Amino acid sequence: VKIKKAEYILSAAWKSQWSKESFPEMCLAGRSNVGKSSFINTMLSRNGLAKVSSTPGKTKTLNFFNVNDALYFVDVPGYGYAKVANNVTKQFGKTMDEYISERQTLRGFILLVDYRHKPTKDDVMMYEFVKHHGVPVILVATKEDKLKRNDLKKNEKLIKDTLHFDPSDTFIRFSSLKKKGIQEAWNAIYELCDI
Ligand code: GDP
Numbered sequence: 001v002k003i004k005k006a007e008y009i010l011s012a013a014w015k016s017q018w019s020k021e022s023f024p025e026m027c028l029a030g031r032s033n034v035g036k037s038s039f040i041n042t043m044l045s046r047n048g049l050a051k052v053s054s055t056p057g058k059t060k061t062l063n064f065f066n067v068n069d070a071l072y073f074v075d076v077p078g079y080g081y082a083k084v085a086n087n088v089t090k091q092f093g094k095t096m097d098e099y100i101s102e103r104q105t106l107r108g109f110i111l112l113v114d115y116r117h118k119p120t121k122d123d124v125m126m127y128e129f130v131k132h133h134g135v136p137v138i139l140v141a142t143k144e145d146k147l148k149r150n151d152l153k154k155n156e157k158l159i160k161d162t163l164h165f166d167p168s169d170t171f172i173r174f175s176s177l178k179k180k181g182i183q184e185a186w187n188a189i190y191e192l193c194d195i
Contacts, residue, residue: 001186005068006044011061015098019064024193025072025105029126030112032078035142038176039112040073043185050075060092071193080122100133108136108192115141115155119162127163137169138188144175
């Protein structure tokens with residue numbers, strides 16, 4: 001996949017601000033620090049397009065990126081950050097409900113989990129939320145380079161079992177550091193987006 005264009009378009013706090021374009025859309029979600037910004041930057045071969053390790057949980061907007069004038073990435077703020085005020089969390093829950101039930105161009109979620117660990121309650125909740133709405137998931141297990149070879153299969157099973165992984169979803173072993181899983185992730189995205 002050649003990335004000719006990767007451009008930040010807008011941040012939407014409200015539904016009225018969502019992009020009016022009709023490109024197929026992939027929504028990206030994951031716990032703060034899971035490696036989501038690194039994933040976006042690696043997939044788009046752009047450094048610093050998505051901010052790496054900015055103060056987690058501060059911004060509660062949906063951030064739209066145009067990729068090759070063919071699809072949109074919609075980046076969701078990292079969840080599971082304890083210091084976020086409760087009213088912010090509530091408002092954001094409403095934003096996500098609205099987005100997943102009303103966004104016509106949404107083709108799937110890219111949900112990122114840390115390959116090293118059992119998914120947290122927040123991870124399970126997010127996966128359930130997406131599956132509840134019947135939306136396909138590309139599950140990206142990040143920081144693959146930090147695992148011992150012996151643990152690759154074992155942790156994949158732990159993650160799938162904990163999430164009650166839907167076998168029709170795709171599991172990707174990913175490392176931004178080692179540039180691993182990029183092609184597999186693009187294949188899965190293109191399939192969902194009919195590109
Ligand atoms: P975000 O909060 O989900 O956007 O996570 P970041 O992309 O900012 O990454 C959080 C931390 O994990 C940073 O210190 C990254 O350097 C590190 N990280 C991200 N991806 C990888 C990876 O593939 N391998 C390793 N070893 N570290 C990573």
